[in-house]
Amino acid sequence: MPEIHVDLAATPYSVTVERGILDSVGQRIKALGLSGKVAVISDETVAGFYADPALSSLESAGYQASLFTVPAGEASKSLSQVGELCSQMIQAGLDRSSFVVALGGGVVGDLAGFVASAYYRGIPFVQIPTTIVAQVDSAVGGKTGVNAPEGKNLIGAFHQPKAVFTDPETLGTLEDREFREGFAEVIKHAAIRDAAMLPRIHAAAAQDRATLGELIADNVAIKARIVEEDERETSGTRALLNFGHTIGHGIEASLPYGELLHGEAISLGIRAALWLSVTKCGLPQSQADQVLQALEAFKLPLVLPEKVDPATVLAKTATDKKFMGGTIKFVLLRSLGDAFVSSEITRQDLSEAIDQLQK
Ligand code: NAD
Ligand code: GLY
Numbered sequence: 001m002p003e004i005h006v007d008l009a010a011t012p013y014s015v016t017v018e019r020g021i022l023d024s025v026g027q028r029i030k031a032l033g034l035s036g037k038v039a040v041i042s043d044e045t046v047a048g049f050y051a052d053p054a055l056s057s058l059e060s061a062g063y064q065a066s067l068f069t070v071p072a073g074e075a076s077k078s079l080s081q082v083g084e085l086c087s088q089m090i091q092a093g094l095d096r097s098s099f100v101v102a103l104g105g106g107v108v109g110d111l112a113g114f115v116a117s118a119y120y121r122g123i124p125f126v127q128i129p130t131t132i133v134a135q136v137d138s139a140v141g142g143k144t145g146v147n148a149p150e151g152k153n154l155i156g157a158f159h160q161p162k163a164v165f166t167d168p169e170t171l172g173t174l175e176d177r178e179f180r181e182g183f184a185e186v187i188k189h190a191a192i193r194d195a196a197m198l199p200r201i202h203a204a205a206a207q208d209r210a211t212l213g214e215l216i217a218d219n220v221a222i223k224a225r226i227v228e229e230d231e232r233e234t235s236g237t238r239a240l241l242n243f244g245h246t247i248g249h250g251i252e253a254s255l256p257y258g259e260l261l262h263g264e265a266i267s268l269g270i271r272a273a274l275w276l277s278v279t280k281c282g283l284p285q286s287q288a289d290q291v292l293q294a295l296e297a298f299k300l301p302l303v304l305p306e307k308v309d310p311a312t313v314l315a316k317t318a319t320d321k322k323f324m325g326g327t328i329k330f331v332l333l334r335s336l337g338d339a340f341v342s343s344e345i346t347r348q349d350l351s352e353a354i355d356q357l358q359k
Contacts, residue, residue: 132182181263250317
């Protein structure tokens with residue numbers, strides 16, 4: 001049973017990765033010492049698959065648990081949904097001695113975590129992540145929040161979970177495209193911190209999903225170590241997690257919502273960041289190729305869709321407020337596993353990196 005400790009001074013917790021753990025979450029939460037009524041927050045799709053085992057495990061452990069669902073999808077990460085959930089929880093009699101269980105992908109984790117951070121000025125919560133993105137990334141680190149009409153993740157709070165229980169068996173019901181896109185983040189973690197993990201990730205493309213527990217545990221441990229080093233993203237270490245995201249976000253913003261999934265845009269952003277790493281700081285091309293091959297193994301895109309105009313991507317990536325003295329902060333690799341934040345990337349560099357994504 002792989003267990004990863006997130007050793008934060010004020011709010012330490014563990015991530016337990018185990019097949020079938022969903023059936024014993026009630027007892028495990030009891031062992032943490034959490035008491036009171038439980039709000040299980042999920043989305044309609046995930047609840048259809050996994051609410052019953054989660055609720056019955058909580059009830060067998062003696063908890064009074066109520067299920068609150070939101071529609072599946074990014075649109076549920078909104079302030080109005082936060083207000084709606086809080087009202088429903090008040091009406092159901094949950095109070096300051098209650099706690100929240102987030103059962104779902106990153107949308108549910110971010111939303112439910114934010115509800116927990118604000119409800120009665122803050123109650124505990126537990127993460128049960130059910131997508132690759134949530135299992136290796138969003139369930140760990142305490143960034144919770146919702147989107148504003150003006151942009152993604154602009155309203156939120158740091159609120160660390162009391163524990164994360166990850167069941168790789170839940171990945172079995174994930175749509176193929178959702179499953180594959182998650183590997184952009186898995187590959188990103190290896191690229192910035194653990195080159196030796198790349199061959200294992202590549203091999204995982206042909207592996208039974210339910211057997212991915214050890215890889216998920218080792219991969220989320222990379223994020224845990226970074227969060228321990230820089231919980232509030234103040235020293236620059238946590239910013240390394242933005243590898244591939246600067247241009248990736250620009251690509252995402254250049255298309256109507258949902259045409260490219262986040263991980264697909266990040267795959268392209270990683271390719272652009274690798275090209276800049278090779279040309280600007282000597283990353284060996286053979287090492288860049290290893291990352292590209294891993295992205296290819298999960299059928300993630302490496303060439304900009306024809307309908308995307310590189311000039312639009314540049315405009316969305318290189319907004320003026322991101323530039324200081326003609327350069328932008330950009331995560332590069334000196335070698336696989338050795339990432340750093342460069343302050344030397346210019347608008348012209350970004351333009352060239354985006355252009356080469358057309359080939
Ligand atoms: P998601 O939560 O929208 O899930 C994707 C889809 O898969 C949804 O339709 C969902 O209903 C479905 N689904 C989830 N688990 C399933 C399962 N086991 N079986 C079948 N269907 C399932 O998307 P996501 O990719 O998990 O998360 C994306 C969100 O995470 C974004 O809002 C992003 O901003 C956020 N995020 C946050 C952090 C953080 O540090 N807090 C990090 C990365 C991403
Ligand atoms: N996903 C980026 C972070 O948690 O900081």
